[in-house]
Amino acid sequence: MTGSAALAAIDRTLEEALTGSGALPPPPEAWLARQTLLTAGSRRRLLAGLAWQPGWAVLDAGCGPGVVALELAALKGVAVTGIDRDPAMVAWAAQLAAVSPVQPRPRFLTAGLETAPLAEGSFAAGLVRYLFQHLPDPAAAARSLFRLLRPGGQLLAIDVDDGLIVEDPPPPPAWERLRTAFARRQAARGGDRQIGRRLPGLLREAGFRIQGVGIEAGATYAPRLPQRADVAFERTRVEEALPELLAAGFLRPGDGAAGLAAFAAALGRWHFETAGQVVVLAERPPG
Template sequence: MDQAFQVIDDVMKTYVSREDVPNRWLIHQTLATAAIRRAVLRALPIRAGMRVLDIGCGFGALTFDIAALYAVQLTGIDRSSTALAVAKRVEHDLRNAGAIAAGCAIEWKTGDAEALPLPDNDADVAVSRFLFQHLTNPNAAVREIFRVLKPGGFTCLIDADDALSLEYPVDPVAAEVKDALSRLQQTNGGDRHMGRKLASLLAGAGLSVVQTFVVPQAHYAETPSRLARLTLLEQLRERRAGLIETGIISQASYEALARRLQQEPEQPQFSMHAEVAVIAKKPA
């Protein structure tokens, strides 16, 4: 399957430079965190013929990894029709490249995690990655997962927790941008410490927690690439209006940060980031 994953990464890379693809920093993130995503994927109880949901699928990173491994019925759900349009294009490219498992069917649905466009007892497995940190009502989303799972069905939630990230030496420019983006996310009802809360959310909705684990990824770069800075710059530009309107930064501060991200040199750095994954089961 490593060959299929390489094809997925190669196809995703072709979308990084496309001007008609919004939020391209998500593709950078998809490529940078592929190893963690796939390590979690191999722990999931997925078998051929199952009905599998990817909630908050975005451009389809996790959807396509599952599609490369299993002949299942996949549904990618996201509230952004624009993201789903890109996912459909990527799917077309991947099928042409032979990276989708024979017998795997994929459909894409526009929908909200807190009101899934699916009937009760519909799916064998539901997965969601990097979604719950953005939700204003994560309890409602977990109740929806419980509703759409078949009795005995499994879910796996994966998310970050800022306490599991560290860097040395700290890049002061990147740190200032990350702090501003984190404050905006919190202002909008998000939670940068969601990873530690996933198990409690699932248990509180009536699901039995089967497994919890943390998957780390560490890296040391003597000659850092510009990719991390450029990804931050894209995020900063995307959230410019929100940052200024909420008073988190001023217009002058925004312009200074954007300029520094582009101009100031990066230093050698060690970084470590980890994701929390929780697998839970709906009672039979």
């Protein structure tokens, strides 16, 4: 199955897993699956516009729960190999692919970019989405991507830059403390929440030829209501991470409850917000 019917089947399976009403257990890091659903529309439009051909071997680096690998197979008919360092995430992605009607069925490996058992020039194209922001050595990852693509192979790189976020009114201080804790945790692991602006330079220095740079952005002005998907995503993300944030000292006792209470108190109010991601299309030069 391909096209819109396949995409609808992917969404349905993921929603059922998140609510506990389907054949699959909830995915690891449910907040990530919610984010994947939340951003599906803009991402699928972007993927559909790629000039990738059926049958191409495509790498999905940092594949997470496997949803985007399935989308690529459904939209472009490509043969996707997804890699991720998290074995639980890879196992869940394989389960999702097994119950999905999408063909060709992606395969998934537990590996990082630098250690993946994949030969140089194995792929006609590659996708790396929301991975660079987590890496302590993004330059090494860019070089690995260059090695794994064949000459003439195309790479689509997508990542965040917190400089693209604008809100009015600003978030309550107690809620902002929670957001800051997430950024501090990421930085402590070597990550960078402003990696988007660095993506073109990282890829060019690794040998890629930059074909295009853009910002996939959106803005909303509406009441923040409990039933909105982005509200559910934000709450789930915080609730899942609170024990780790507290144990690591990024939050003080009581900060989590105070932040969630402030978030709940702001629901129903009109709110302006922008969000965006940097998108880079690059090529390993032929020859």
